[in-house]
Amino acid sequence: MTNKNKAKDAIIVAASRLFRLHGYYGVGLSEIIKESGTAKGSLYYYFPEGKEELAIAAINHTKEFVSENIREVIEGVEDPVQAIQTHIYQLSGEFSKESILGLPIGTIAGETALTNEPIRLACQSAFEDWQSLYIEKLIASGYSDKQSKDLALVINAMLEGGILLCLTKKSGEPLRTIAEQIPLLLKKEK
């Protein structure tokens, strides 16, 4: 990796972390520059369009990071119910760590969905990518196309809402309660 790419990556990683913690409007560019440890000019060099362009790169970064995490868990557990449950239990474990991160992209999506079309589309693409991983797993496990698509959306919604409840309650318990309902929800339609 060249030094140039290193600086760009450091900016994206810092921005992703800060946007997750405080949302889009809660973070200033100067804070991102400071946290990234790069020179002031780097941010404007790599992201000449400014904050919106950087937010989209940060959302895409978080999208990939979360996708890899989902893929790793659900490829490692054959049974679809157990695979989804394992994924949710792992997420719930994050809330007993000291370095809690915020919602992957939920806060930024909520802040901007009605007012910033390019950011909204980046968030939509992330949600679709994550859902497609669940769909793939469910179809491979013999669920119909329709049920797989519906359940993937519901799992995605439960996780977004569940992470929000965990953050607000400062506890992983809401996600654990959600994990326990997965067997009921994932009953195959006849």
Added chain:
Amino acid sequence: MTNKNKAKDAIIVAASRLFRLHGYYGVGLSEIIKESGTAKGSLYYYFPEGKEELAIAAINHTKEFVSENIREVIEGVEDPVQAIQTHIYQLSGEFSKESILGLPIGTIAGETALTNEPIRLACQSAFEDWQSLYIEKLIASGYSDKQSKDLALVINAMLEGGILLCLTKKSGEPLRTIAEQIPLLLKKEK
């Protein structure tokens, strides 16, 4: 209602609307004063502690508003599955209106849960109040205490996540898909 209370209420209503649309950090006090149509001094008179104090009043206002809405729907439909479904279908209808509002409190919760304890507690209280309404309905319909509590949390999480997906997709379809899964989820435990 006195004129004084009118001004205070106008500020709270304006703040609730703007926080829902843009989140806590996306809204300035001057914007709230402007939208409320009150004199500049009123906001500082009623909320001497400033933005945080006003945000808590706005969250409590939204909490009551949503609670009344939940109560009205679930008291009007006897069957618990149909009652929850009716509630979700009604919510999904909001996304075909021109004047879409954002998440009731989800965005502000996501922005501040890790950094502002008084706002986090106000959000936690709202989530608990909404869940208690579902719990009451489920217990009255013969579900066990434990299952009622667990399902109420899952319903709340699905709705928060579902509204976020609807906002991001600019469509009520995610909530309708969630509503269709309610019969599976609300199967009584033996």
